[in-house]
Amino acid sequence: MSKRDYYEVLGLGKQASQDEIKKAYRSLARQYHPDVNKAADAESKFKEAKEAYDVLSDDQKKAQYDRFGHVDPNQGMGGGGGGADFGGFGDLFDMFFGGNGGGRRNPNAPQRGNDLQYTMTIEFKEAVFGKEMDIHIPRTETCDTCDGSGAKSGTKPETCSVCQGSGQQEVIQNTAFGRIVNRRVCSACNGQGKIIKDKCSTCHGAGKVKKQRTIHIKIPAGVDDGAQLRVSGEGEGGTKGGPAGDLYVVIRVKAHEFFEREGDDIYCEVPLTFTQAALGDEIEIPTLTEKVKLKIPPGTQTDTHFRLKSKGVPRLRGYGQGDQHVKVVIVTPTNLKDEQKDLLRQFSKLNGENTHEQSQSIFERMKKAFLGD
Known part of the structure; x- marks a missing residue:
């Protein structure tokens, strides 16, 4: 071809x-x-x-x-010493996509430990006011017996004689496109560059062990659902003397039976009787810390909102607190006694209301709207 x-x-x-x-x-x-x-x-x-x-x-x-x-008049193109000689795909990938390349990574260089994530659920008010607590994290740590070398006490790993410590083997192929050098993980040491003849009895050569670690954390006041706290150096241990990773604690906040939260503000709904709404009243409102008095002016309508300044959530990054918003809802009485019904009819009459005439009036307006004059 x-x-x-x-x-x-x-x-x-x-x-x-x-x-x-x-x-x-x-x-x-x-x-x-x-x-x-x-x-x-x-x-x-x-x-x-x-x-x-x-x-x-x-x-x-x-x-x-x-x-x-x-x-090629000299028969040199694509043959003998004139053929293209280039490294494996890993080298070119590194050239164009950055990095030192998985094939060229020094297997004996210090490696940072993995980050860990821990999700915890706290109460609504614990998120508002903050909390200190201990959590228990399963993680891998450097083996104390061998200090992470994986070798038995008194011995040490030996440099792999196959790859000479590089962790790679080179396979040379002569193809129609030239000589290709492919680098692969050394099969003798599995890319580690070292051979452990006498393994540590604790970690069995891994250099790491599984442990359950107790960590004390501080949840700041004002933290919200979905927040993520970073605890530096409390992730998994590094290898070859590398630093430990970090621990990320994801916060989930339980819903409250009375309060709802939006940002730093708190919302709640309070029922009022018809009499309280009509005549006005002074009622007690629960806040996050105490009960406070709230004046309800006469003639208050349902869904009216009142604001209690600085009764919300402490601001996580800044000073002060949010507000508490109170919505009042007028509750219609049910299961009225005959005497109560009579009093309401008298009130309606004194107020100039005629329910039959109002119903007739509404019916006439609807009739005109649909059928025309």
Whole structure:
């Protein structure tokens, strides 16, 4: 099968500059890199783009290709010492996507421990006023017996003789596209770079053990549902002398039977009798800390809101507190006695109300609205 034109592979014209060639190749490498693109033809397209770039990015090879195309008068192109020699996909992936690369990571370098997450549920008022408490966290820690080496006391791990401590093995393949060097995890040491002949009796060579740790935490006043507290250094232990990870405590707050919360403000609903709403009254309102008096003016309507300043939640980041909002709801009496009904009829009469006439009036208005005059 004949090769495609290198310029066509990169989507460029023959007048393309070196910057344009490099930019086009980087774009294709990102698109078809086997670690990113799992399509069946991704690897072959990646290699095709790499071969085109190797030629067109070299002024001498480019000039020869522009003159002779894929036919090499010296039989050097793609054979013997003239073939493309490039590292494994891991190296190129690192070049374009950043990082030191999983294949090149020093297996003996200090590694930071994993972060942990712990979810806890607290009462409504505990979130409002804060709380100190102990929690129990299962986590992995550095083995005290071997100090994390994994080796028996009095011994130490030995450098792997297969990979010489790099944690990698190199496999060289000669292909039609040149010599490819693939780096793989060393099968002898599993990428650790060390061999432990006499393992620690406590951790059995892992260098870590499972423990249940008691940690004292402080929940700040004003914390809300879903908040996340970071406890530095209380995650899992690091390896090879690396630092421990962090612990993140996620707060869940139980609902309250009377109060509702929105930000730093508290909301509640209080029932009023018809008499209290009509004549006014002074009632007791529960707040987060105490009961306070609230004056209800005469003629108060249902759903009227009152504000109790600074009776809400302490502000988590700042000074002062939110407010408490009180909504009053007028409760219609039920199961009235005959005497109560008579009194209400008298009240209605004194107030100039005629329920029959009002009903007739409403019926006439509805009739006109639907049927017209």
